[in-house]
Amino acid sequence: MDKSICPFCPGSGKVPDHYDVHLYPNDFPALSTSALSHENHTALYRSRENYGVCEVILYSPEHTKTLPELSEEHIYKLIQLWTARTKEISKDPKIKYVFVFENRGEEVGCTMAHPHGQIYGYPFVPLKLQTELNACKEYFNNNNSNLMLDMNKEEQSFGKRVLYENKNFISYLPYFTDYPYGLFISAKNKRGSFLDFGEDEKKDLASILKVCTGGLDNLFNKSFPYMMCVHQTPFNSEEYNNSEKYFNFHIEFYPPLRNENTIKFYASSEMGAWAATNTREVEDTAEELRIAIHKFLAK
Numbered sequence: 215m216d217k218s219i220c221p222f223c224p225g226s227g228k229v230p231d232h233y234d235v236h237l238y239p240n241d242f243p244a245l246s247t248s249a250l251s252h253e254n255h256t257a258l259y260r261s262r263e264n265y266g267v268c269e270v271i272l273y274s275p276e277h278t279k280t281l282p283e284l285s286e287e288h289i290y291k292l293i294q295l296w297t298a299r300t301k302e303i304s305k306d307p308k309i310k311y312v313f314v315f316e317n318r319g320e321e322v323g324c325t326m327a328h329p330h331g332q333i334y335g336y337p338f339v340p341l342k343l344q345t346e347l348n349a350c351k352e353y354f355n356n357n358n359s360n361l362m363l364d365m366n367k368e369e370q371s372f373g374k375r376v377l378y379e380n381k382n383f384i385s386y387l388p389y390f391t392d393y394p395y396g397l398f399i400s401a402k403n404k405r406g407s408f409l410d411f412g413e414d415e416k417k418d419l420a421s422i423l424k425v426c427t428g429g430l431d432n433l434f435n436k437s438f439p440y441m442m443c444v445h446q447t448p449f450n451s452e453e454y455n456n457s458e459k460y461f462n463f464h465i466e467f468y469p470p471l472r473n474e475n476t477i478k479f480y481a482s483s484e485m486g487a488w489a490a491t492n493t494r495e496v497e498d499t500a501e502e503l504r505i506a507i508h509k510f511l512a513k
Contacts, residue, residue, distance in 0.1 A: 222328040224275050235292045236272040237299065238330075243268035245334060247306075267303050267335030271295060271314075272328070280318070280329045280437065282428035282510075289420035296333070296444075297408040297416070303335040304409075304449035311336040311343060311448050312407075319439025321470050321477055331442070339448045346445065347454055347461055354460035362462035366400050375500045378425050378507050382418040385426050387500040392484065394472050394494040395433070395503055397426055399465040406447035406458035423465075429507030430469060440469040 221228040222238065229236055245266025255261045273292055274284060281289065300312045316331035317324040339347070353361040369375055369386040377385040377397060385399045399422055405411060411419070430438035443466045448454040454461075472478035472493050483489045 220277055220326070220328050222270075222272050222326065222330060223277050229272065229275075233272070233275055234288060235274070235295050237295065238270040238272055240268040240270050240332070245336070262337070265308055265337045267306075267309065267333070269299060269303075269333045271299070271331045271333060273331065274329050277328050280427075280431075281316075282424055282431055284424065286417070286420045286424055289424055290417055293408070293411075293416045293420055297411070299333050300408045300446070303333065306335070307450050308337050309335040309449060310451045311339045312446065313340070313343075314408075314444035314446075316440075316442040318442070319437065321439040322441050322468075324439075339451060339454060343445065343448070347448070347457055350461045351457070360404060360460055360462055362400055362464055363402075363404065366402060374497045377429065377500060377504050378422060380418045380421055382415045383422045385422055387496050387503070389496060391496060392480075392490040392492060393468055393470065393478055394492060394496075394499045395430065395438075395467075395469045396492075397430075397467045397469075397503065399423065399426060399467075401463040404458070405463045406461065407449075407463060408444075408446060410458070410463070425507055425511065426467075428510040429503055430467075432510040433503060433506040434471070434474040436474075438469055438471060440467050442467050 220226060223229070224231045224233070229238065245264050245268050247265065247267065249263035249265035251261070251263045271292070273279075273281060274288065296314050300314070303309055303312050313334045313336065314331065315334075350361045353359070365388065366384050369388070370384065375386045375389065377387065379385065382402055383399055384402055385397055387396065388398050391398075399419075401415070403415075405415070430440065445466060446463050447457045447461055470477050470479070478493055483491060
């Protein structure tokens with residue numbers, strides 16, 4: 215979208231003339247606290263009101279400045295806003311899950327070039343998160359151990375899939391990733407959500423977010439499209455009321471490029487059967503991305 219007509223740019227009349235990061239009300243929310251009910255409810259097809267929250271988080275007033283181009287101090291402010299909104303949205307007892315995410319690039323359907331992400335507050339725990347939570351709970355019950363923390367140790371021990379780490383976070387291409395460059399950023403300590411982080415952890419998260427997204431961009435010397443999804447513990451949920459014992463904060467990236475000019479599509483096997491196929495050896499793409507990260511750090 216042309217900067218001259220971008221609603222997220224200062225001067226548009228829709229945002230402050232001066233801001234660092236900014237909460238913007240979604241112009242087309244799928245969920246709303248002024249919820250509507252679907253009238254075609256039947257005994258077979260059940261429906262619920264679309265109660266919830268849809269918010270837009272503007273990363274920067276600069277129209278083309280994306281996450282890896284921001285300073286760590288600026289990204290820290292973004293994390294502070296994510297934390298504040300998670301805290302506020304989760305106060306509503308009807309909200310069960312707060313989902314922070316970013317769609318970046320036309321390849322994943324992003325229609326707004328201005329750097330931004332979104333936050334959804336769901337009145338339920340989404341199915342993918344249920345699947346992860348249930349798997350982590352089963353693992354905990356069988357092994358008395360946290361699956362995500364054990365994954366961190368496994369990747370550190372093997373080493374070849376680790377991309378970058380600092381004191382509080384580690385990034386790697388997990389053994390099972392769907393995408394050739396589908397990196398994870400995982401908390402090293404037992405943390406359920408943004409609300410559990412201390413200031414040092416927020417600063418380390420800002421640092422590793424900048425480094426990893428910068429590495430993606432450096433891989434093919436162009437803006438790398440991705441879906442970035444924050445997975446944290448549910449709120450106000452009886453079923454998952456102690457999930458911080460067995461589930462750990464992490465961020466999953468779904469970057470759809472398999473090489474510089476080819477998209478790895480989520481096609482019939484992936485969508486129709488949930489049987490994903492990674493077209494590259496994870497250890498090979500981890501080495502490529504690790505080199506790109508080192509080059510980014512050297513700039």
